[in-house]
Amino acid sequence: MRKKTTDRKSAKRILSNNVFAIKTIYKISPFYVIYNMAIKVIDEVTIMLEHAFLVAYIIDCIEKGRPFSSIFPFFTTVTVLVLLRLTISPYIATHILPKHKERIDKELQLVLYKKATDMDISKYDDPEFYNDFVWAMKEAPVHVTGALTTLTEFIGTVTLVLCLGVFMVSVDIIGILFVVITLSLVLYLRMVSNKKKMSLEEEKRPVQRQRDYINRVFYLADFAKDLRMSEMSDKLYEDYKESSDIMEKTVNKHSRRISSLNYLASVVQNLLTFDGLYLTYLMYKTLALKEFGYGPMVALYNASRWLKNNLDELISVIPQFQEHSMYLEKMRTFLETENEMPDDGTKCVPTLGDIVLDNVSFAYPGNKENTLHNINLAIKKGEKIALVGYNGAGKSTLIKLLMRLYDPIEGEILYGGERTGEYRISDYRRRFGAVFQDHEIMASSLGENITMSTEPLDMVKAYDCFEKTDFSERYNSLKMGMETPMTKEFDKDGINLSGGEAQKVAISRVLYSDASVLILDEPSSALDPLSEYRLNRTIIDLARDKTVIIISHRLSTTRMVDNIYMLENGRIIENGTHDALITLNGKYAEMFNLQSEKYR
Template identity: 30%
Template structure:
């Protein structure tokens, strides 16, 4: 990301900063307006107390000097001002503790709010976006520090309020010394600000450029540390090779950070030296005027304090602007991500079991062509296909032939590039995601292994019946998973998977749980994509016998490479290169002696040899 060096770009950055600061303040106010008001009040009180303490310090010194010169004068005045300063210090301490408490509470509530917004956005965009690297990068950038940056930006805005009030008060205190004193405060604070602002821009640009490499880094960590991949890492001896790739990325990060840190150190030292020379020149002037009797010792202490603290306060104010700019760069990522158009409403599973009463649907694909985003070839080409109500259709072909792509179009995960997908004469493109998916029960070959209880793993297939013991039990029985559940220590309430200390299952057992999830949804269309790939032949035969019994009043689509299963279908469609090359019954296709017959004979020969 280029630094905004042109005047127009700088004006745009300032405009965006103020706009995002207002939006972020509104977000924080929405989360907890009372805590935000408390923080604002605390900043104002803190600023006034700083100015007050500087002035009270002058009164204490002048009272002491007066009492020392005239023993007849009591020290009561000095003690009074000491008491006033003590009261201010105690009040500041109380306000600081209230601020700390409010910050902790608000940070927690705001973190939940922002992360919920991100998760809601993820739920309202289409599946296709999750296969778009640019979208995934945008989401990764939004999620990075999402729980802290909004409050950080608000804190910078509140710090500017506090510093602004303090500086106005300090300016009033030193104006009697001359306007040059105010200019010294400004002149000594600007150089460090320029150094920090430059560093903030370069740091953000570096982090933004790292997004893809960061994702690779996290992926390598996962490959080296998660159960799904660590077996092959050990068996193939990949650990050292993967660590080297991980180390190479980290070393690249290290080199970038060293370069930026070195540049920042040089700029900060040079500009800081200029600021120090100006400040100590002012100190010398004040010291000379005090010696000449032009100002009192109390005034000298006041001016020195205000010049020193004024410089620090203005530096802090400018630093807050620089940090606010950096925070705003991250908030830009967040707001840009939240601004991605919702192209898919969140699903609603509150439909009735009577959905089946309308009977199995008719499915039709009319001249459907589909190309994946970013691809230069069609995954499906000119597909015309009708699936009659109640029919079981098997899709066969090589991997990558287009079978799963067709399923994704049918269930609405993708929209055709051209052509139509119709269910009961209704174009899927005109239906809401919830309306379409309530009609469909599906299990993909890469099904989810939710690290939830067995009940939840099945029940999420139809959330309204998740607590319905009879419905969950029936789905488990339909999938032939009853024995699996019976053997679990806590039955359906047993946590599954090792992520949180639950019971892990074999691949075939997980597949039965996923089947139960698909059967849980009393839908009119049943889609099974390699539903028995992890099962032995006997278990597969049992499942498909159950499937034949359960498919009444449903239209079914089946993808499998096992021809013992395929032949149970009413009709078989053969895909090759994204096109339909054959279709018919098992007997018809064998008689044709085409592509299907060759695949069948090859598999049969493997069993006969």
């Protein structure tokens, strides 16, 4: 009973997911949905009339000595339908449908992109959700349109099966029993075979994931240096051989049963029935009993073969709904997932305000231990501070809370005297400009990498930022200037910046923005110490009317700021000016002195 209930729910969900896909497409392009369904029905009926009945009708007329005038109306009707299908349908398929298909793909991707942009960043910390998210972004759009293709095939096939069935029953009701009994047996054998195939795919999936990972390692540029500078490739070769051996054993285990079932279904369907018993039955009724003429016999035989072929197609089409549903389920889960971080603030965000963290604690989703513990700090507007500490101290996590990429699990964060939740997230984040340690250079023009928006580029302002970050000399060497394509992702003439150059562009991006709070997370780690010092000095000087928060392992920068916060194990253990902390002779002084010795 429990299994039947589960199967019923599963069938309802499969239906629901495929209906969701059709509705989604219909909202974007009703014509695309209606035309594809209608043309499939017309195609199937026309082909049936042309190949199954027209020849049989002509034979019957010849056998009974009917004049050509009796053949002409039916012949003309079929001919006109065929000509219309051969002229109008290809034109629409090549000139009109591609435009609608492109619009559907575009709108589907934009929906997914918008959802991905608005999604809580904490979702990336959930491996299961992230895996489904990747599937949704990569595969779901294909299966949305795929669901429509499968539905049109299903509707066309069902229409033809019904027409053929009605015809066969009207001419010879006994003969249809051959078809029904045979096809019931074949359907059962095919369903058992499909279940075996699904079991095979389930067993193959984890092994295939491993092989896909190995494949990515060999073609992604991220791993190219490691492959060449280590013996990792030998290990990957062995892993691939091992997974291939497992895959071969899995396939062999199931393939014999699947092949046997398919062979038995084919023998029952073709040799024993349609090319055997049913053909013998029709010849007996025609030649021995004289109940049929040659025309009806040919029509029935052609109809039976068309019925067989279309029922075969129906059997193969139905499992496709389940396949589409698997991907559509992930897409719907992704789209229907609501953010846990509330975004109902209505207050106007002040341009610049004090930032206060009041007893803030935080743990990443799924972690039992807190990453931050009872953080209390106050940053006055326009103040320059530094967050320092060893790896894993919680510095970058603290920054994520300040930008409201996450909300604390305890305590609260205030900006301009109001809780950050009182502001709309997008408005609040607009006050921040950040250079992350793992900053990205987008595969677009240099100018677009500065504006990071659709707004027109202020050339003078952008070049001024390049001068301040020491990137102007490199910029002056670029023939295409601001139009220079970054990376070679889409353009062979694109340039790949060095680590230091990329950081300068990322910092120029922040300086170009109108952000009130600048956050620099290891902003100059790819620069030499002297260049780092000059750049940080420039940033501090340029941001006199802005709040600046710097995270750095190198403590040469900390002399320039107003206040320093030393973090360890998610807690603030020391804070004060550079001189005050050196006098304190605590952890900060120890860290500073260790670094100072390296440059003596």
